[in-house]
Amino acid sequence: MISASRVTKSYASVPRPALSDVSVEIDDGEFAFLIGASGSGKSTFLRLLLREDRLDSGRLVVAGHDLTRMKNSDVPGLRRSLGCVFQDFRLLPGKTVAENVAFALQVIGKSRRTIEKVVPETLDMVGLGTKANRRPHELSGGEQQRVAIARAFVNRPVLLLADEPTGNLDPETSEDIMLLLDRINRTGTTVLMATHDHHIVDRSRRRVVELVDGAVVRDDARGTYGVDR
Numbered sequence: 001m002i003s004a005s006r007v008t009k010s011y012a013s014v015p016r017p018a019l020s021d022v023s024v025e026i027d028d029g030e031f032a033f034l035i036g037a038s039g040s041g042k043s044t045f046l047r048l049l050l051r052e053d054r055l056d057s058g059r060l061v062v063a064g065h066d067l068t069r070m071k072n073s074d075v076p077g078l079r080r081s082l083g084c085v086f087q088d089f090r091l092l093p094g095k096t097v098a099e100n101v102a103f104a105l106q107v108i109g110k111s112r113r114t115i116e117k118v119v120p121e122t123l124d125m126v127g128l129g130t131k132a133n134r135r136p137h138e139l140s141g142g143e144q145q146r147v148a149i150a151r152a153f154v155n156r157p158v159l160l161l162a163d164e165p166t167g168n169l170d171p172e173t174s175e176d177i178m179l180l181l182d183r184i185n186r187t188g189t190t191v192l193m194a195t196h197d198h199h200i201v202d203r204s205r206r207r208v209v210e211l212v213d214g215a216v217v218r219d220d221a222r223g224t225y226g227v228d229r
C-alpha cells in the first residue's frame with residue numbers, strides 16, 4: 001500500500017532535511033503507528049503521501065500511484081484512494097454533520113442517490129446517526145472527530161492517514177476514536193496514524209515506525225512507544 005524507498009525531503013528555510021533516506025513498506029490492510037518527537041518529520045511524511053508536497057529524491061508509491069513522477073492531473077485520482085483525519089478535525093462550520101460528510105462525495109461527483117444512501121450508513125457506523133442535523137459547534141471534540149472520520153471513510157478509501165487524531169481529546173474519548181479506527185482497519189482499509197499518544201500505542205501493540213530527526217530509527221511489528229527493555 002505504501003512503498004517508500006530512500007525518501008528525502010528538505011525545506012528551503014531549514015538546513016537539515018525534514019526526512020532523510022526514509023524507507024518503509026506498509027502492506028495492504030496493515031495498521032501502523034508513526035511516532036517521534038515534535039519536528040521528527042511525521043507530518044512531512046503524511047504530506048508527501050497525500051502529494052501535498054513533493055519528495056526531493058527516493059521513490060514513493062502509494063496505493064499503486066507512483067508519486068515520484070506523478071503529474072498534477074493525476075493527483076485527484078490519488079486523493080480519491082485516500083482518506084485523512086487531522087488533530088483539529090477541519091470540519092466546515094456552516095454545514096451540518098451530514099452535509100460535511102456528503103461534501104466529500106459531492107466533490108468527487110457521486111450521485112445524489114448514492115450520497116443519500118451512504119452518508120446515513122456511515123454516520124451510523126461512527127455512532128452519530130442521531131446527530132446528522134447538528135452543526136460542528138454543537139458537538140463534543142470526540143463527536144467532531146467522529147464526523148471527520150466519517151467524512152474520510154465515506155468513500156471507502158484503501159488507505160486512511162491520521163495525523164494526531166487524538167491530540168485534542170481526553171484519554172477516554174481517544175480510546176473510543178482508536179476503537180473506531182480499528183474497526184475501519186478491520187474492513188480492509190490500511191491505516192497509518194501519526195501520534196504522540198503513548199497510552200494508545202502501548203495498549204494497541206501494533207506496528208510502530210519511529211522517526212528521529214527525519215530518519216527511521218525503529219520499525220517494530222508489535223511495538224510500544226518507548227523501547228522495550
Ligand SMILES: Nc1ncnc2c1ncn2[C@@H]1O[C@H](COP(=O)(O)OP(=O)(O)OP(=O)(O)O)[C@@H](O)[C@H]1O
Pocket residue numbers: 011012013014017018036037038039040041042043044045
Ligand atoms: N512548510 C515547512 N517549511 C519549512 N520547514 C518545515 C515545514 N514543515 C515542516 N518543516 C520542518 O520540517 C521538520 C519536520 O516537521 P514535521 O512537521 O514533519 O514534524 P512532526 O514530526 O510532524 O512534528 P509534530 O509532531 O510537532 O507535528 C521540522 O524541522 C519542521 O520545522
